[in-house]
Amino acid sequence: MASFVTEVLANSGKLEKEDLSSKISRLSRRVEEIKCEVCDMISKKYDEFLPSMQNSEDLMNQVNNISNDIDNLRTHIENEVQKDLHVAVTEFADLKQQLEKNTMVLSVLRVLQEFDTAIEDYHKSLLEKKYSLAAHNLQRAETGLKTLKARNGCELKILKAMNTELTIQKQNLLYHLGEEWRKLAVWKLPSPKEPSTLETFLKTELHLSSSASNGNGDNIPVLPSVLQAFSVLGELHSKIRLFSQVLLKYVLKPLITYPALQLILMEHPDQGTTLKFYLEETNLNHPSPVAVYQKVRTVLEQLHKNLFDIPLKHLSETDKSLTITLAEVLGELIWEEMCDCIIKECLVHSIPANSSQLEQYEEVIKDTEEFENNLKEMHFLKDCTTDLLKYARNVNSHFANKKCQDVIVAARNLMTSEIHNTVKLSPESKVTPPKLPVPKEKMNVEKVAKVSPKVIMNLENEHQLNAHTFSMPVCRISESVQKLMELAYQTLSEAANSTSHCAIQLFYTVRNIFQLFYDVVPTYHKENLQKLPQLAAIHHNNCMFIAHNLLTLGHQFKYHLPKPLCEGAATFVDLVPGFRRLGTECFLAQMRTQKAELLERLSTARNFSNLDDEGAYLAASKAVKQVLHHLKRLGKVWQDVLPVNIYCKAMGTLLNTAISEIIHKITTLEDISSEDGDILYSLCKTIVEEGPQVFTPLPDKNKKYQEEVPVYVQKWMAFKELMIVLQASLQEIVDRWADGKGPLAAEFSSSEVKSLIRALFQNTDRRAAALAKIK
Template structure:
């Protein structure tokens, strides 16, 4: 008879006596056996894990002892509840103490059983890892972690140190498993880079099948590896790293760099080789990009990314994880660097774009099929299908880019602009177009014959192309739908505004140093302003009806262009004026000759470039500055000897003789030297100064003529007296003349 049976029989036979002693004795014996089993478990596991020595013990025998003790205690507990507790009413307190003792022992035995279970799971995990059953290993470690967490919540005497040791052991096993799986992952996916002799570079991704007897077995092991990585929380990090490498070494080179793709099915797996040419600026057609990307993704999907794992949200493939990680960046690069480039820049090319849309749809379906895109992700086909907005953006951006290229071209290649002469007399009409035979208003007050004629000048060939581009754009706007026509019109406005910003910056050095280019850019700006005045008026009634009710004009930009033209040329004028004045500070004759040389250079450069009126004003300003500087310096002299006066006369006559030819334009009627006085400020004063330098006191007094002569007209009394004091010695005659000048 078993120990439990003996206890029950004793209790039943002595139910009339003071129950508890024999039953209690039997129970104490059972408790003793249970304590011995629990202590044996703790000592055995403590010796193995705490000292880290592989001591061989019969853990199965210990597990059997603990299990038998737990079973006996369970049977005893049931018998006590059914027989003893109901029969021994007088021994409630004593039996209650036994029960409490029993519960303590049961708790200890359950803890010992948990420790043995943990030990068994760790051993099984180690064996599974050796057999490449990584998922089973990870599952066992997860169970161990849960058991240790539950055991740590129970305060069992003598087991806290052992639990801590087991936790450390579990962490070591987990770290070792992560490392082992990482090595297998690195063996499965290898990257090879090679520099070729022609300067190109190739990157090869090799997906090696795990070396097992069959492909199905290999896929099963891959699933084991990926499932284990997911349980260990390492899969996302691996997928992120794989996505970055794919993006940088495969996807972007295919999309951006016209890379060539070679996919190979090898005996040990698959390889994808991407070769980047050394120097290429050619863009790969969208259809070719889609073919290469499909080829790469299909290989990766069949070799590795088709493997599915159990996740929190259900079964999910590695391709789906990669799509979640990489999908947004992949889409942005594909749209920006492939689809956007495929959008045509003109309506004539829109028919060819239909093929791109069909290829995009096929590629979108393929990405959804393999799981890289979700079923609701239609980002690339929506971009390709929304061709109206994309096309208008691309076309307008292309127009601005082309205009900017024209603005930055060298400006020295020029063409001549000649105004058209009216064929007949100007006809005055009323608002209805009826000719006014008898007009009470003077013709010149109504409209000058050449009001909108640009004067003869030279402009850059590039600005002619720019104006042609503007008119082509406006013509296209007249035959387009209202939304696109509006975009085109405002693109024309943007071109004119862009000109005001780009040209002064792009040609800053030439504007500051080359007089011809400053003049040409002045003319270019005025030419654009001339067309901007009437551009809106010419096309307003030809644009779509929706735009006619709005303000269609570029007149405001004409004013900006004119300001830019004048400010640009004015800065160049200021630079040349400062340079010429600086030369006058050198020795008198050398400085004068250098000054004339610079003026003659400007004459040769500007005479056929600038409009005649602009050239005359510009040259008059520079000559006027020279004359003013000369007059101020001569008048400011305190003593002028006879020889010095003669030298000054010769020097000033040199300037006087060379100034009139500066206003003569080759191929046109000769300019009367007397006309110079109308253009050059202080020219009369300059000529009078030459006369005074060679005159006597009597001649000077005659030219003063009581403040009414030519000397009085050009010089103030103080300036005249200063010249007399510098030219003549202090005599009574000089004093009389000075007294006469008032």
Template sequence: MEQYDINKVLEDIFGSNESNWKPSEKIPLISKEIEQLKIDLKSYLNTTDYDIPAILDESTQLCKESKLLVQDMQTCKQEIEEETMAEIVRSIENRNQLIKELQQIHFAINIVYDVVQCGKYVKEFDDGREAQSFTRAVEAVYDLLQYIEVPAEGFKDLDVYSNTKHTAQLIWDSLCHDLCVEWTRMVSWNIKASTRKTVVTITLNIEDNMVLIDVLNALDKSKILLEKVAEFSRFLLDEVLVKIIHNDCTVYDATDELMTITIMHKENYRPQYDAVISNLRLLFHYLNNKLNIEFKRDTSIMRMIGKEIGAEFSAILERDCLIDTIPNNINELQTYGRITSEIEGFQNFLVLVKFFTEKFSILQYVNNIDVLFANKSSQYFLETARNIMLKDLSATMSIGVESIPETGDAKAEVDEAGALGILDKTIPKSLFYFPRCMISKTAQELLDLVYVMMEQAVQCSDVVCKKLYNTTRLVFELYDSVVPYHHENYLQTIPQYVALFHNNCMYLAHNLQTFGDKWLTLMEGRELDYPISFVDLVQKLRDLGYKHLTIHMQQQRKQILDNIRSSDLNCIVVKDELSGNAEAAVRQCLRQLHLLKNVWIGVFPKNVFVKLMATLVNMFVEELIHRVCTVEDISSVMASQLAEMYKIVVQKAPHLFQDQSDIEQNVQSWIKLQELIFMLSSSLKEIETRWKDGTGPIAVHLRTEEIRSLIKALFQNTQMRANLLSKIK
């Protein structure tokens, strides 16, 4: 029977395009379709392969049987509820009783088992002792102590538990003591110290046999070995290895078991790296022969010592010994490979004797060789510079030119040359020349040192070059701090030291003006990430020289003024005549200036010497003039004394200069002093003549107030004095 499409049938009957239809019209069509369906169904049933009536009969029979089964199940349910559930309840009660009985039996079995196990461990201990095996004895007692830490329930309440635990602990303590005695017999050391030396002896009674392996395993099992190895390792590092690195030592093996290390006490002594490595090789060779016995897989005392102190030893050896091998100059750095080969050989030796593992290396510092070399060079140069600065300043040398040479007038052929010619005319030639004077040899020695630093820097990598450049600047900053402080007493008391220090500062500053350009010339072609210049240090050094020279000039000025003010020249107004101390004070001041001349002449450049001497002489003369010009009354006797005294100054002061004409050109008050002497020894008429209506020498070199004051102090109040005073206005 084909599939029946109800939708298609309805569409055919009602029509999809019909909008107005009546039921009466469609009912016959539907009835007809129903009849046709009945005919088709009947035809299908007649022709089908299934026996439909038989199927219906079978279904009816199954329904009856199902009802009978439901009735049987209801009956069974009733029987279970009435009889079986009662039996189940009785069974559960019996099960609970059985569980209680089983628990009691299990409790007793556990206690008995613990007692048996404790007995087993005790027997194993006895067997180990009989076999003279520390390992078996330690394992048995250790296992027993571990086992009774978690006993079965109820076992702790038995006397056998407390007795067993106490006995096991006593046995354990005895075993540990015996093992410690064995370790001390195998490994021991002694230290004998005196004022001159310390002798350290190490005794290793260790033989590669089963007894040793048994003892080491027992020590390891009892957790004592790690403690003892740590103690020995710390002794080895602190009392032997570090001392070998830092001191003069002798290492020798007296016997196969005995090693002796003799440490000599020397102040400020640092052994050479090759001597340190040689001593360490002997020591580790001895330790390797005795301690490199494996008592379990990949484990020996030597390996344990290496794990304990290997890293710390490596760091100390690098920091306090190997880094010292880094040279402080470029020539030695180029041959440093020979030293690194020796150190690498020692590194391989330490790995071979199992003291170092692969992760330890004493050559790590070589990776930063540039930085370390820069630091070492910097430290060396700073120490050398400081030692130079501490030397005596009085060892001198002549430096500079007598006069500035004249350059030719050759015309430039190109514009650049013409521009340079204009620049050459604009910049003073004195900028490039240093005047003839005396400097300390230490100043030239310091300058030579910084030139060496510069030449070395330009041959090195950028890291080293930058470090040495900064160090060079530090040298001059160090000069500012060290020299004035170290030579402070001399700079305060000895004029020659002040002069030399001033010249040293000027000389160094003079060279620093072009030092940066010389450095850059040598660095041509290299890209720098920092500026190179020393110009900023020039004025600092000059100011340093000026400062101490100024302080000394103030001291000299104070001494001159104190000499004058402590004499009768300070009390002219209250005396009619001067005592001998006035002339003595003047002569003392002249002697002081003469001593300065003897000390400074030839030390300072000529122009500097003239300016300094002229400054002091002018101050001296000004003070002498001031003493007279401020007095209201001067007796004729005192005037005569003052004139004679001041003539001494006029006679002797020119000899303080190399060229006597320098005093007139550089001492401003020199002519003024001469005019003052004239007034002290002249009459009113002579003064009037020299006044010459305000155009004479007196008018030129003395102020009007000073002239009037002197006339009033020297001469009595007469008509002639009044007339002269009226003219001087």
């Protein structure tokens, strides 16, 4: 029995003979049959690899016919349903669902058709070496495959076969593209096992060509197609990155680093260009910026001409097509590393060594700007200020940094050099400050100070100071310290002729030099300063020499430096006490060491007792001779080094230590026989005769300094009084005491004199009477 919907439609004249349901049923069966045939064909073609081109075309015609029937039927159904929808809702819903299912299957069949067509077009494009078109066809096939994977219910076996086919063809295309790329840029490189030397880079060659043979002997430009294909497949960036790494390592960096390495170009008609290296004799340790820019520009020009002037289509983040060149891609990959190399290997070493050369550096700035403009014209560089040009323009700051660094390095080398290489200072010796222009401030002061010469004559004293009043005394200092002070003057001269920022930086670098000396020298030379008395004396003089110059160093340059230095900050006076203390402490430590050695030698004298015994006598005599020998040897070491007043004070202090110990030992003896007294007298006489000789090495001046011995040796007169006591009678001793007012009382206490009397004389009434007078 026909359905109610059928009767209604039949009565209305919209459905004549054939039941709509039966039509859809037949159509569904036909769709299923075509689906099975299409799936079978795709499976055989991409899984079993059977030729089925004709079957595919017949099936596609059938698919198109059925598609048209479905469209007509859908239109027919929708028109009929709209008139009486409330009656046929249920039946037409089922029919529509069945129709939608058939429509979905048909859309899948269309995707399979598009995939197959894209693969066929890909093969055709690849045979014709249309690599860009082939890549786009693969991209079409991949898009279709992704659409199928996104649908539910598709047969897994078919998708797997299609995915395998797509992967194989993509790798095949990449292989062909790689072969073409290798023909366009042919490298000849040294072995990776060879060390990176100048001679190794001579083996590097690069052949560039933008054309390739099509198999018939004709050269066709395949470069744009190859690069666009790489871009479509997403492999362009990695390919250019690898090329850029080789280019930097074997071409650009060697050309920048080695001034002797030069570039040679060999152009071959219709075959491209070959880049090679050769060596050129040069005395330069670092290349000049002009030469580096020229060599790098030549390489990039050839790359731009033969390989990288190719426009590429890219999609931006907003999905708008952008056109960039391959040169921009390469530029982004190599610029930063190449820029750093140019700065470190070239520009750093081109910074002027002194301020007078700063004006000449303007040429380097112009060359740098021109170099960057050339790279921008070839699209290797974007239109923006780069670190390279910023570095070149900031030459004043770099000059200051380089100058400060060079000064610190030079100063440290001087501080760690040998101290014993000395020069002799005379009263006329001084570091001559460089001639500097008279500042305006000082000129104004001089104008105000101009008065009549007669007035000046009246104001002057009749007695003038000696020209050498404020000079360093005659002594020896280290040659390195003299050079250090000259370095300080040269650096301050550079500061006076530099910009404000540079001048301040250089001034404080000079201060850092002296602070570095204060810290480095005592530590670096610590062992030698402790062991070698000569070096201790030289170090003392060095510190005093530096302190002497620091008193006026800042004032000499004050008016030539910018604010705030010219307002009083340019001073080194605060460093003077530290240097004086540094030299004094070192020399006093050496004096303590020498005192200890003298006392150690005297400790072998057996306290100068029982000298009638031969062994005791020999020990005492040997100790005295060793003391004198040690003083004379030390005098020869210090004789030409220390200023004469310091030398005399030092030797007088050491001699005083020796005789004070001898006096102490003799005055503490409990028994001195007449024979012992004579021996002690002879030993003391030896010291009195030979001791003053240590004050100066020059024989013609001995007498003068020997007369001044009591000035430097505090116990000298006491020592002479002791000698007199050893040979005197009781009455002579009492007379020299003179009730505590005589010369003996001026040097010894009453207890010491009584002790000597008890040791020298026997216990008699006369000795008791004499002792009674000593009070």
